[in-house]
Structures are given as structure tokens and as C-alpha cells.
Amino acid sequence: MVVSQISQNQDQALLALPRSIYIESTTRCNELCQQCPRTLLTREEDRDLSFENFRSIVDQFPALERVVLHGLGEPLLNKELPKMIRYLKERGVYVLFNSNGILLTERRGQELIDAGLDEYRLSMDGTNRESYARIRGVDAFDKIWRNVRAFIDLQKAQQATKPVVSLWFTAMHENIPELPQLVDLASNAGIPEIYLQRLVYFEEGLAQSKQSLFRRSSREEQEIVRQCEETCASRGIRFKAAGTATPLESIVRETDSRPWSGCNRPYTLTYITSSGNVLSCCFAPFGHRSAKEYREERVLGNIFQQSIAEIWNGDRYNEFRRAFESDHPARHCSQCGLNWSY
Ligand code: SF4
Numbered sequence: 001m002v003v004s005q006i007s008q009n010q011d012q013a014l015l016a017l018p019r020s021i022y023i024e025s026t027t028r029c030n031e032l033c034q035q036c037p038r039t040l041l042t043r044e045e046d047r048d049l050s051f052e053n054f055r056s057i058v059d060q061f062p063a064l065e066r067v068v069l070h071g072l073g074e075p076l077l078n079k080e081l082p083k084m085i086r087y088l089k090e091r092g093v094y095v096l097f098n099s100n101g102i103l104l105t106e107r108r109g110q111e112l113i114d115a116g117l118d119e120y121r122l123s124m125d126g127t128n129r130e131s132y133a134r135i136r137g138v139d140a141f142d143k144i145w146r147n148v149r150a151f152i153d154l155q156k157a158q159q160a161t162k163p164v165v166s167l168w169f170t171a172m173h174e175n176i177p178e179l180p181q182l183v184d185l186a187s188n189a190g191i192p193e194i195y196l197q198r199l200v201y202f203e204e205g206l207a208q209s210k211q212s213l214f215r216r217s218s219r220e221e222q223e224i225v226r227q228c229e230e231t232c233a234s235r236g237i238r239f240k241a242a243g244t245a246t247p248l249e250s251i252v253r254e255t256d257s258r259p260w261s262g263c264n265r266p267y268t269l270t271y272i273t274s275s276g277n278v279l280s281c282c283f284a285p286f287g288h289r290s291a292k293e294y295r296e297e298r299v300l301g302n303i304f305q306q307s308i309a310e311i312w313n314g315d316r317y318n319e320f321r322r323a324f325e326s327d328h329p330a331r332h333c334s335q336c337g338l339n340w341s342y
């Protein structure tokens, strides 16, 4: 598919606009996670995306199927989020976002149910107050679990089947021994899905290669993951990793010498920040060495200055795609699959 899309490009045919997009609803955040580029690297200015700007973005995509409403920030900080979800649901779009749960009050939870949100992904990288505070930079573990349990009770009381709640665990040497407790937290709260995420590292904070489990896990660590796969299966919890790999495969499997190849995001998906900057994917804000590199290499256009049709088929995006097909892709792609997965 990728090859035919490139040759289409070479023939000046226009690539169809993506059906799947990320829109960063806010860049503000109430945590200081020690593996997050927002905490550790230069970042775009703090701002919420207004509903008006949001609508001006989504109205440019004629065939949207899936919208992820997070980027580097906590989506629940944007008070217009339920309105955005409702707008997308009226178009029949599948809507989800990741959240830290600190602001998942009964009122916000009810708003999410009423708006028709499909998935609520709770980021949970520690399983007790101390480790959570160490990794996520704030002492909020108890509050979050009070919120999440109350939200699930609310859903049960209303027989609401959506949003599906899942737990997202960024696995590191630091926290992998806690994985069995995460499974207990999920089963006690009635959460049906757990995702094991690979650490995206860039040698700052906890985002260190020495923390990564990918091809660096010990036999004991692999055994923890394997046992959790069994426990989840016996308790009816879906335990997954990114893409098609099982959690265990996701930390041990080999990649080839061009680890980015096989990714089709440059042709099928785009990521728009709350300042309107258009990036290739959700990994693009990771690992840049300066604001200049971020601007020059990662930002492919700005949707408040040009239409997405112009950007998507414009020179910078096409140059990014040409590099992507060569042996010298953009730096964030060059190690993709080694540092993280697609
Ligand atoms: S990982 Fe998410 S919650 Fe944590 S600091 Fe980054 S944006 Fe905020």
C-alpha cells in the first residue's frame, strides 16, 4: 500500500486525508511525569484548544473515523472537552483519550458518559502512593482511585457500557515488579483492559535506555509479564500491548535494521497540537534536542495558517515521507521500534 501511495505522490496524485487523527485538546497538565517530554524537554506554550478552533480542524477532514483527544497535556483540564466529544459523536466518529484521572469527578464523569465517549484510558504507572508519586511527580494515587472507582460505580448504576475504561502502564525496570498489583487493582475495580506500553526514552529523567525493558528484560521480568498474562486470562481481563504483539512479545521481539519500516502513519494518520502544529504522529514530540530541532524537523505545518489539505500534500510532509522511505528518516522515526513500538 505504501509503495503505491508513494508512486501516486510521484505522479502528483493527492493522498487522501487521514481518517484517524490526534488532536491535542490542551497542553496544560497537572502532573510532572518523569518519563514525559512535557516535563523534561522544551514544549509548546500552555494553552487549551478552543471549541471554535477544534471545529475548524475537524471540519476539514471529510471522512473521519477515529479521533484521539490527547497530546502532551491532561484532556480533562479543557472544560470544552465534552462539547468536542459530542460534536464528534454526532458525526459517528470513535472517540478516546488518555487521562491521569485526577479531575475525573462525578460531574466530569457524567459529562463524558452523556457526551458518548467510547474509551477512557487511565495512565497508571505505579500501583501504590509512593511509587506513583515518584514516577508521576504528584501525590495523587489515592484520589485517582477514589475517582475511578466512583466513576465505574456511576456507569454500573446507569448501565452505561461506554466509555470502556482501561489501564495504561508504561513498563520500566523501575515499576515492572508492580505489574501483578496492577492486575489486582484492575480486577478489584472491574476494569476490563490493561495495556503494557513500551518506554519511549530520550535519556532524561526516567526516560533512560537503562530503564527500558525492550530487549533488556531479565528472565525474572519476563516471567512477571508471562504470569500476568495468565492471571489476566483467568480473570477475564484483556491484557494487551501496542500493535499486534502480546505483552511478552512486545518486550522481547527482534526488529530489523530499518525498525521504522512497516509503519504506515505518514500516510494514514496525523497529529495536531493545540497550537495548530501538524506532526507525523504521537511520538514526534519525544526526544528532540532543542526547540529549533522540534520546529524544523517535527512540525510539518500549522493548521491555523494553512489548510490541512495543503499541509498533508505539501512540500514538508512529502519531504518527510521521502526521507521515511530512505535509509535516513527523521530522527524520531529512525529508532522507532527500537525505542518504542508502533
Ligand atoms: S505523561 Fe501525561 S499526565 Fe504525565 S506529565 Fe505528561 S502530559 Fe502530563
Ligand code: SF4
Pocket (backbone or CB within 6 Å): 260, 261, 263, 264, 265, 266, 280, 281, 282, 283, 284, 332, 333, 334, 336, 337, 342
Ligand atoms: S515515529 Fe514511528 S510511529 Fe511515528 S511516523 Fe515515525 S516510524 Fe511511524
